Amino acid sequence: MTARDAADEWREWLVIDGQADEPCVQLTGRWSLRGVVPRYVAVAPRLSHARKVRLSATELAAWDSSAVNFLAALIRDCRARQIDVDQSELPDGLRRLLTLAFAVPPPAERRGPPQATGLLASLGQHAMNVWRDLPAMVEFAGEIALSLGRFCVGRARYRREELAWLIEEVGPRALPVVSLISFLVGTILAYMGAVQLALFGAEIYIADLVGIGVVREVAALMTGIILAGRTGAAYAAQLGTMQVNEEIDAFRVLGVSPIDYLVLPRMLALLLMVPLLTLYAGIVGILAGMMIAVGVFNVGMYEYYNETLTALELKHFAVGAIKGTVYGGLVAFAGCLRGMQCGRSAQAVGEATTSAVVLGILLITISASVLTIVFHKLGI
Amino acid sequence: MAYGDYVIQRDLNFTVNRGDIFVIMGSSGCGKSTLLKQMIGLNRPAKGSVLYDGEDFWAATPEAQVGRQRSFGVLFQAGALWSSLTLAENIALPLREFTGLPAELIAEIVSLKLSLVGLAGFEAFYPSEISGGMKKRAGLARAMALDPQILFFDEPSAGLDPISSRRLDELIVELRDSLGATIVLVTHELASIFAIANNSVFLDADTKTMIATGDPKALAQGEVEKVRNFLQRGGA
Numbered sequence: 001m002t003a004r005d006a007a008d009e010w011r012e013w014l015v016i017d018g019q020a021d022e023p024c025v026q027l028t029g030r031w032s033l034r035g036v037v038p039r040y041v042a043v044a045p046r047l048s049h050a051r052k053v054r055l056s057a058t059e060l061a062a063w064d065s066s067a068v069n070f071l072a073a074l075i076r077d078c079r080a081r082q083i084d085v086d087q088s089e090l091p092d093g094l095r096r097l098l099t100l101a102f103a104v105p106p107p108a109e110r111r112g113p114p115q116a117t118g119l120l121a122s123l124g125q126h127a128m129n130v131w132r133d134l135p136a137m138v139e140f141a142g143e144i145a146l147s148l149g150r151f152c153v154g155r156a157r158y159r160r161e162e163l164a165w166l167i168e169e170v171g172p173r174a175l176p177v178v179s180l181i182s183f184l185v186g187t188i189l190a191y192m193g194a195v196q197l198a199l200f201g202a203e204i205y206i207a208d209l210v211g212i213g214v215v216r217e218v219a220a221l222m223t224g225i226i227l228a229g230r231t232g233a234a235y236a237a238q239l240g241t242m243q244v245n246e247e248i249d250a251f252r253v254l255g256v257s258p259i260d261y262l263v264l265p266r267m268l269a270l271l272l273m274v275p276l277l278t279l280y281a282g283i284v285g286i287l288a289g290m291m292i293a294v295g296v297f298n299v300g301m302y303e304y305y306n307e308t309l310t311a312l313e314l315k316h317f318a319v320g321a322i323k324g325t326v327y328g329g330l331v332a333f334a335g336c337l338r339g340m341q342c343g344r345s346a347q348a349v350g351e352a353t354t355s356a357v358v359l360g361i362l363l364i365t366i367s368a369s370v371l372t373i374v375f376h377k378l379g380i
Numbered sequence: 381m382a383y384g385d386y387v388i389q390r391d392l393n394f395t396v397n398r399g400d401i402f403v404i405m406g407s408s409g410c411g412k413s414t415l416l417k418q419m420i421g422l423n424r425p426a427k428g429s430v431l432y433d434g435e436d437f438w439a440a441t442p443e444a445q446v447g448r449q450r451s452f453g454v455l456f457q458a459g460a461l462w463s464s465l466t467l468a469e470n471i472a473l474p475l476r477e478f479t480g481l482p483a484e485l486i487a488e489i490v491s492l493k494l495s496l497v498g499l500a501g502f503e504a505f506y507p508s509e510i511s512g513g514m515k516k517r518a519g520l521a522r523a524m525a526l527d528p529q530i531l532f533f534d535e536p537s538a539g540l541d542p543i544s545s546r547r548l549d550e551l552i553v554e555l556r557d558s559l560g561a562t563i564v565l566v567t568h569e570l571a572s573i574f575a576i577a578n579n580s581v582f583l584d585a586d587t588k589t590m591i592a593t594g595d596p597k598a599l600a601q602g603e604v605e606k607v608r609n610f611l612q613r614g615g616a
Contacts, residue, residue: 033479033489033527064527064559069485069492093558097496100554104498111504345463345508 010038016046023047024054025074031060031067040073053078056089068097075102140337144267147259151268156260163265170231171273175280177230181222182214182281186288189213194297203297207307210289215316217323219281221368223274224327228360232335235266236356239339240349248340263336267329274328275321282320315380323371327364334360387588389415392428394581394593401556401563401576403596405610406583412566413457413534415583419564420532421449450478453528453561457535459519461507467494467518468503474525493521497551513544520548524555531555533565537572545569549576570613574600582607 013031018024023046031037047053055071057063071090075098078085087095117125150156193209239262242248251258286308293299338356342348389411396402404412417423419430421437429436432448440448461470471490475481481489494500497517507515516536523531536552537545549572556563567573573580573596580599582592584606592599592607600611 033475033481037481037485039485039488065489065492065524066485069489072492072495073488093560096554096558100551100558101492101495104495104500107501111501343508345506347464348508 010043013038014043016043018054020049021051022054023050024056026059027055027057027063027067027070028059029061031063031070033064033066037066038070040070040077044077047074047078047083050078050083052084052086054086054089057091057094058089060091063091063094068094068101071098072101136341137337140340141333143259144263144333144336147257147264148267150260151264156264157256158261158265163268166265166269167273169234170227170269171276174226174230174273174277177226178223178277178281179284181226182219182284183288185218185222186210186214186285187292189218189285190289190292191296194293198297203293203299204303204307206289206293206297206299207304208311210293211286211308211312212316214285214289215282215312215320217320217368217372219285220278220320220324220327221364223277223281223324224331224364225361227270227274227277227328228331228334228357228364231270232331232356232360233353235332235335236339236342236352237349239263239336240342240352243340243342244344244346244349258340263340266336267332270328270332271325274324278320278324279317282317319375319380323368326367326371330363330367331360334363387426389583389588389590390427391589392581392583394590396562396564396579398562399556399560400579401552402565403573403577403580404564404566404583405568405573405580405596407568407585407610410583410585412583416532416534416564416566420452420454421445450526451529453523453526453531455516455519455523455531455533455536457538458512459507459515461515461518461522463507466504466506467499467510467521470507470518471522471525474522478526489525493524494518496524497521498547513540516540516548517551520551524559527559528561530562530564533563533567535567536565537567537569542571545572546575552576570611573611582610 012029013027015026015028016023017026025047053074055074057067060067071094075085075087087098090098147156151158189210190206194203194206197203197205197209239248242262248258248262251261290301290304290308293304294301335356338352338359342352392415404415406412414423418425424438429438431437435444435448437445437448461467462473465473468487468490471493472486475486475489479486491500491503494502497520499514499517499521502510502514502518507518510518516539520536531552533552536548540548552563552565553576555561565572565577577596580593580596581590582599582604583589584591592602592604594602596611599607602608
């Protein structure tokens with residue numbers, strides 16, 4: 001298509017006449033963003049020989065940004081080619097908007113649109129981020145340790161009511177979901193074990209399997225994961241939003257350590273509540289196992305009770321409680337860390353929350369394997 | 381106008397004319413922002429109606445309401461730019477959603493809008509990377525994206541230095557004059573009120589109703605003492 005055709009196509013909006021070196025560009029008709037409008041690049045070739053351009057809009061019926069945009073592109077191009085543009089016949093409003101558009105020159109250094117990174121590059125970037133994240137995590141753990149020290153000698157500043165509220169939020173309010181999950185997990189364990197044990201006519205050992213399994217490992221693990229989703233995420237979102245609102249800076253300027261005031265109570269609340277929740281989850285799991293054994297596999301209720309008592313020792317409860325406490329501490333750590341590291345936007349809060357849950361579960365899994373090996377070596 | 385049983389303002393009756401720069405003023409907490417929200421269709425008034433060209437906004441069908449809102453541009457107090465999008469994407473979003481323009485033309489118009497508010501070249505910046513005043517101006521560029529007939533501003537000069545604030549005022553007048561838009565502002569910046577407004581309503585927190593309407597320059601010399609005090613800074 002030649003330039004002349006392109007211009008003819010836009011006849012409804014645009015008439016270009018006059019001499020080739022002194023053309024007159026007339027806008028006509030209705031220019032609206034809601035309709036079809038010509039772009040300057042389509043008609044630019046028509047002005048290639050121009051030395052002076054006259055703009056006119058005497059027959060322009062209606063205009064909006066589309067017309068301003070067209071004229072701005074035209075004027076920018078003409079200025080770049082040092083061609084005079086006569087705007088005197090344009091309507092007042094249009095001329096003023098054009099003046100405004102050129103009032104502040106764009107900065108010499110322009111940033112391009114955000115570039116998409118390749119798969120390999122983003123993989124490397126992630127690895128670097130993890131590497132850089134490690135010192136920050138160690139530093140944060142150190143700060144928490146110092147704060148715990150201050151707490152132990154009674155010099156940490158925090159609000160007792162807030163601690164009480166956090167404890168209620170973490171402990172009693174988590175009971176329904178912890179009950180449900182441990183009940184279901186106990187049921188699953190009992191079924192899986194029973195099917196195998198029934199081959200040997202040894203259904204009674206469901207009690208051992210469920211009792212030890214739940215109390216030692218599963219109760220702590222499930223509680224940890226529930227808390228990562230429930231409490232770790234909440235911590236990250238709370239602290240992250242406070243970071244966005246500069247509330248944490250407000251603490252810092254006051255000389256109040258945000259670690260003492262915000263992180264410590266959250267750590268304490270979880271550390272205090274998790275052992276209790278773990279024990280509770282263990283008991284619910286045992287009850288679920290008993291229900292299945294008695295109801296489905298015809299084990300006597302009293303036998304099951306007796307077998308559970310023989311199988312379980314105090315050390316199993318201790319192991320469960322220790323694991324639970326470690327997981328809880330890690331969940332609180334991940335939540336508070338990501339909350340405090342949060343950027344200052346809505347998206348950053350979302351990322352902090354996601355990352356808190358992922359990191360929490362990751363840490364739980366790593367520590368679960370380490371602890372299991374350690375307890376095994378110690379013969380507990 | 382009320383939240384639950386708590387009445388904030390009652391018996392409001394005023395008219396904004398086409399091409400006005402209309403100020404909603406009053407002391408803090410008297411319901412200015414609430415009134416604005418009811419005018420732009422975010423909160424339904426407890427009683428009464430908001431008429432545009434004689435049509436009751438709140439009695440209209442949801443589709444008609446959305447259609448009406450498309451002729452509004454709103455600048456929120458803190459800009460309310462979408463933080464996960466660059467400035468260019470922020471301004472392009474309404475254009476992409478409500479016009480059938482090709483992507484290159486949208487990009488051109490986005491650059492034009494940014495240059496109108498003095499932010500040429502900032503297309504690729506995220507809202508978190510620019511200052512408060514720039515966020516306001518970028519918010520204005522987004523509000524203007526669809527060439528609205530009515531522009532609403534909630535405290536446009538709050539948090540701006542006097543010079544940025546004056547520039548914004550000049551920009552508002554310039555937009556009214558060149559685009560022929562109607563402007564409705566919530567503000568208690570006296571300097572802005574006198575510099576740009578030609579019509580206003582004054583909401584009183586104590587009597588919970590409006591006690592004056594008209595050109596603020598006239599109200600400053602008018603008969604209502606409270607308004608006179610407000611406009612003369614409690615002095616004189």
